Each structure stands twice: as C-alpha cells, then as structure tokens.
Amino acid sequence: MSTIPASPASQSDAASARRRSVILVSGCTVLNAIAQILFKMGAHNLVLTPMGLLTNVPLIAGCAFYGLFTIAMVIALREAELSVMYPIIALSYVWVTLLTYWLLKETPNLYKNLGIVTIVIGVAVLGRGGKK
Amino acid sequence: MSALLIRSIVLVFLAGILGSFGAVFLKLGALRLNHSVLSFVNSRLIVGVALYLGSTVIYLSGLKGGPLSVLYPMVSLGYIWTLLWSKLFFKEAMTPYKFAGMALIVVGVFLVGLGSAQ
Numbered sequence: 326m327s328t329i330p331a332s333p334a335s336q337s338d339a340a341s342a343r344r345r346s347v348i349l350v351s352g353c354t355v356l357n358a359i360a361q362i363l364f365k366m367g368a369h370n371l372v373l374t375p376m377g378l379l380t381n382v383p384l385i386a387g388c389a390f391y392g393l394f395t396i397a398m399v400i401a402l403r404e405a406e407l408s409v410m411y412p413i414i415a416l417s418y419v420w421v422t423l424l425t426y427w428l429l430k431e432t433p434n435l436y437k438n439l440g441i442v443t444i445v446i447g448v449a450v451l452g453r454g455g456k457k
Numbered sequence: 458m459s460a461l462l463i464r465s466i467v468l469v470f471l472a473g474i475l476g477s478f479g480a481v482f483l484k485l486g487a488l489r490l491n492h493s494v495l496s497f498v499n500s501r502l503i504v505g506v507a508l509y510l511g512s513t514v515i516y517l518s519g520l521k522g523g524p525l526s527v528l529y530p531m532v533s534l535g536y537i538w539t540l541l542w543s544k545l546f547f548k549e550a551m552t553p554y555k556f557a558g559m560a561l562i563v564v565g566v567f568l569v570g571l572g573s574a575q
Contacts, residue, residue: 361529368520384517418530425526434575437526440568443561444533451536451558 342404349401350413356394358420362428363387411452415445458574461522466570468519469528472512477538479508481546527573533562 367384371377378384402410422441425431486502520528537559543549 361525364517365520365525368517371517371521373514373518415533418533421529422526425524425529429525431524431526432575433526434572436568436572436575437530438572440530440565440570440572443565443568444530445565447558447561447565448533448536449558450554450561451540452554454552454554454556454558 343406343409346401346405346410347413349397350405350410351416353394353398353401354414354417355420356390356397357417358424360387360390360394361417361421362424363390365425365429408452408455412445412449415448418444418448462527462573465519465521465523465528466531468515469523469531470534472516472519473532473535474538475508475515476512477535477542479505479512480539481505481542482508484547524573527569530566530569534566536562 363383364387367381367387369383370381371384372381418441422437426433482501482505484505486499486505489499489501490496540551540555540559544551
C-alpha cells in the first residue's frame with residue numbers, strides 16, 4: 326500500500342490495472358493447461374530422436390502453447406503485484422485436473438480434488454511469503 | 458500402484474528437482490548480465506538452459522506412464538525446491554507464510570497421490 330494518499334482517479338486506475346492483470350494472468354493459466362494436455366498426448370508417442378520429436382504433432386503444439394503462455398505471462402506480470410497473482414497462477418492446477426477428467430477420461434475422485442484445492446491454497450499462502 | 462506408475466512418479470519428481478537447479482543457474486547467470494548482449498553467453502545461463510531441457514525430457518518420459526491428473530500436481534513440488542535453494546544459495550529470507558505454503562503443497566500432492574491409489 327502506498328503511503329501517499331491516492332486521488333479517487335488514480336485509485337480507480339490502479340483498480341482497473343489490477344483487474345486487467347488478473348484477467349490476463351487467468352487467460353495465461355488456460356493456455357498453460359492446454360499445453361499440459363498436449364504434452365501428455367505427445368508423451369504417449371514420445372520418441373527421443375530429432376525426427377521423432379519433430380513429427381510429434383501434439384508435442385510441437387504443446388510447445389507452441391507453452392511458448393505463447395510464457396510470453397503472455399511476462400507481459401501480464403509486468404504491471405502486476407506477484408503476491409496477488411500467485412493464487413491465480415495456481416489455477417493452472419484446477420484447469421489441468423478438470424481437462425484430464427473431461428478430455429483424457431481420467432477418473433475423478435475426492436482425494437485428487439481435495440489435493441488440488443490444498444495445493445492452490447498452499448501456493449496462495451506461499452505467495453504472501455514474499456511480503457514482510 | 459503399478460510399477461509403471463511408480464516409475465513415472467519418480468521421473469516427474471526427479472525432473473522437478475533438476476528443473477529447480479535450472480532456475481538456480483539462470484539466477485546465477487542473470488546476476489552476471491550487463492549492458493552487453495554478449496553477457497548472455499555465459500556458462501551459468503547455458504547450464505541453466507541445459508538443465509531445463511534435461512528436466513523437460515525426463516518430465517515427458519514420466520508423463521508417458523501415468524495419469525496427468527496425478528503427475529501434473531507434482532510439478533507444484535518445484536516451489537519447494539526453489540524456496541530451499543533460494544534460502545541455501547541466495548540467503549533469501551524464509552517467512553512463516555513460505556513454510557505454511559510449502560507444508561500445504563506437500564499435503565496436497567500427498568492427497569492427489571492417495572487419489573491415484575483409489
């Protein structure tokens with residue numbers, strides 16, 4: 326928090342900047358989740374030769390999404406306060422889990438779901454640790 | 458738990474540790490950057506990138522043999538290694554929040570592991 330009293334205008338500017346960062350970072354987590362699903366699909370036919378890697382379409386697509394995620398994340402985090410963004414970044418774990426149930430037909434259960442919620446809370450708490 | 462799943466879990470675990478050392482070397486390399494583009498060609502950055510690549514290959518090999526809903530949450534263990542190395546190598550402060558977050562992540566990964574055994 327700034328010690329300088331903010332004018333109403335700059336306060337709403339800060340609020341809208343924060344909202345923009347939250348939306349951008351949330352969008353990034355979706356890109357990351359798509360990349361992870363593609364990596365899993367690519368890993369299924371993983372052949373560790375140059376030709377094997379270059380002809381692995383899901384793997385290449387996963388790398389493309391991951392690259393896009395990284396670039397978008399750098400832009401999104403430029404004006405964001407990282408401690409606020411940690412819980413949002415951790416949403417990746419939620420999206421990946423939901424997509425594995427939906428697209429990869431992996432079996433949902435209570436322990437997995439509880440585990441994901443605990444991890445997201447853990448990342449959020451850890452993110453607060455950067456502040457004194 | 459099948460032998461294949463255990464192998465996958467071990468591989469993803471090792472990939473996480475290797476990747477966290479990648480971050481340490483990138484940080485060491487970043488500390489040596491100056492205004493010259495040539496400063497990007499330094500051994501620490503190269504080792505960092507190599508560790509990340511190695512980590513990715515091991516991660517993908519691990520992904521092959523197990524459900525993503527079990528293996529991906531293990532990526533969050535990377536936060537723990539990174540915090541440990543930050544404290545050990547860069548003397549960054551350990552706060553109660555960081556401790557609590559680490560503990561919650563371990564519990565969460567353990568719960569997901571229990572879920573895979575169901």
